[in-house]
Amino acid sequence: DSGVTQTPKHLITATGQRVTLRCSPRSGDLSVYWYQQSLDQGLQFLIQYYNGEERAKGNILERFSAQQFPDLHSELNLSSLELGDSALYFCASSRDTLSEQPQHFGDGTRLSIL
Amino acid sequence: GQQLNQSPQSMFIQEGEDVSMNCTSSSIFNTWLWYKQDPGEGPVLLIALYKAGELTSNGRLTAQFGITRKDSFLNISASIPSDVGIYFCAGVPSNDYKLSFGAGTTVTVRA
Numbered sequence: 001d002s003g004v005t006q007t008p009k010h011l012i013t014a015t016g017q018r019v020t021l022r023c024s025p026r027s028g029d030l031s032v033y034w035y036q037q038s039l040d041q042g043l044q045f046l047i048q049y050y051n052g053e054e055r056a057k058g059n060i061l062e063r064f065s066a067q068q069f070p071d072l073h074s075e076l077n078l079s080s081l082e083l084g085d086s087a088l089y090f091c092a093s094s095r096d097t098l099s100e101q102p103q104h105f106g107d108g109t110r111l112s113i114l
Numbered sequence: 115g116q117q118l119n120q121s122p123q124s125m126f127i128q129e130g131e132d133v134s135m136n137c138t139s140s141s142i143f144n145t146w147l148w149y150k151q152d153p154g155e156g157p158v159l160l161i162a163l164y165k166a167g168e169l170t171s172n173g174r175l176t177a178q179f180g181i182t183r184k185d186s187f188l189n190i191s192a193s194i195p196s197d198v199g200i201y202f203c204a205g206v207p208s209n210d211y212k213l214s215f216g217a218g219t220t221v222t223v224r225a
Contacts, residue, residue, distance in 0.1 A: 002156065033213075043157070043202065043215040056212050090156050101147055101206065101213055105156030 003027060006091050006106035014114050018079040021109045023091030025072055031055070031094045032074040033102045034066055038087035049074055078111070086113045120203050120216030126224040127193045135219040136187040137203030145206040146179050146186035147213070152199045160201075161188070183208070190221075198223050 003026035011019055025032050034046040045058035049068035060066075063081075068074045078085060089109045092102030120137045127133050137146070145164055149157035161172050163179035163186060170177055176189045186205070190197055203216040 002158070004156070042217045043204075045212055045214070048212075058212055092156070101145065101159075101162065101204070103159050105149075105158065107154065107156050 002104040002106060004091055004093050004104050004106035006089075006109050008109060009107070010110045010112070012112045012114060013081060015081055015083060017081050018077065019081065019111065021076040021078070021089050021091075021111075023074045023076070023093075023106060025074070025091070025093030026104045029093035029095050029104065030072065031096065031102075032068055032072070033092040033094075034060075034074070034076050035090040035092065035102075035105075036087050037090060037108070041087075043090070046076070081113050083113050086111055118203060118205060118214055118216040120219055122219060123217070124220040124222065126222050127190075127197065128224045129194060131193050133190045133193055133197075133221065134187060135201060135203075136185060137205070137216050138185040139205065139207070140184070142183045142208045143186075143205040144183075144208050145213075146177070147204040148175075148177050148186070148188045149202045149204060149215075150199050151202065151218075157202060193221075195223055197221060 005024040007022045030051045033048045036044045046060040047066050048056040052068050063079050066076045092105040094103045147162050148160045151157045161177040166183045167181045168179040174191045200218045200220050202218045204213050
């Protein structure tokens with residue numbers, strides 16, 4: 001058990017819809033990272049938050065947004081969903097933003113767009 | 115992100131065999147990491163490397179940070195059935211702070 005909790009585990013929705021994925025980091029970890037894993041792209045870094053502030057942005061589409069709340073949980077919002085957004089979305093956490101890399105990954109949310 | 119070339123793409127292992135996989139890049143990296151992902155789970159960090167030439171072990175796993183800072187390898191000695199899964203290399207390039215992942219090496223037990 002990594003200590004990182006992601007909900008829901010599975011999500012099935014239709015094109016054009018909007019969904020919110022939730023992540024609770026490991027206790028004491030201040031950094032949260034979001035990754036997208038699809039069959040043809042591997043693990044792609046989307047965005048990182050540290051203690052409520054955005055710290056780094058990767059290949060995140062404009063239709064996607066995220067935030068980290070004062071209690072350090074994070075949400076990833078995906079809107080105007082397209083078929084190609086079907087993927088596993090992972091959240092990871094670490095204690096420090098600069099000296100550590102994503103140490104602990106959640107088990108992911110599997111998003112299926114019909 | 116930075117391009118990481120991980121090979122082999124897949125391999126079959128027999129129990130007791132030593133196996134090896136590697137990751138290369140055209141850019142210099144400051145950090146190399148190796149993760150393992152089991153079906154239905156998130157990646158688990160196995161080994162982290164922070165200095166060129168560094169050789170680090172974690173049980174039967176050994177990883178090295180190449181002296182050119184452009185490559186890393188992971189060895190698994192005396193493999194056992196639970197070693198099956200997908201192994202990912204990941205790295206932080208010297209001109210960035212974001213982690214890039216390789217495409218993964220899928221390890222399967224040979225029947």
